[in-house]
Amino acid sequence: xxxxxxxATFRSATDMYGRLVGRYAPSLAAALIGAVGLEPDSRxxxxxxxxxxxxxxxxxxxGQANVAAVDPxxxxxxxxxxxxxxxx
Numbered sequence: 001x002x003x004x005x006x007x008a009t010f011r012s013a014t015d016m017y018g019r020l021v022g023r024y025a026p027s028l029a030a031a032l033i034g035a036v037g038l039e040p041d042s043r044x045x046x047x048x049x050x051x052x053x054x055x056x057x058x059x060x061x062x063g064q065a066n067v068a069a070v071d072p073x074x075x076x077x078x079x080x081x082x083x084x085x086x087x088x
Contacts, residue, residue, distance in 0.1 A: 014051045014079045025053025033061060042066060052080030059084055 032054065038044070042062050046055040049069035059067045064086035071077045081087075 014075050017076070018051060022051060022053050026057065029054045029057035033057060038062065044068070046070070048072075049080050050076045052076075052083040055080055055087060056083055059087060 038058070038061050040062055043066045044058045044062055046052075046058060046067065046069040049055045049071045050073075052069065055067055055069040064084050067084060068088040069077075069080050069084070071080065
């Protein structure tokens with residue numbers, strides 16, 4: 001796979017990404033949250049948030065207002081924003 005082909009993955013339809021990669025988000029998010037010992041009032045930043053799998057799980061622990069998320073893919077960032085309208 002060339003670099004351009006790899007980059008196209010992040011411009012693809014978010015539903016396809018969800019079926020292929022996002023299906024692992026709940027279990028990976030739970031493991032990560034458990035490993036860091038996240039507390040309810042913590043502020044968190046999800047860099048490379050994709051469509052928001054980890055950010056959504058984080059919001060369940062700390063609340064949407066305490067979550068900031070960013071992704072270079074506009075389609076993914078839009079899906080994350082729709083899932084977490086009170087997050088930054």
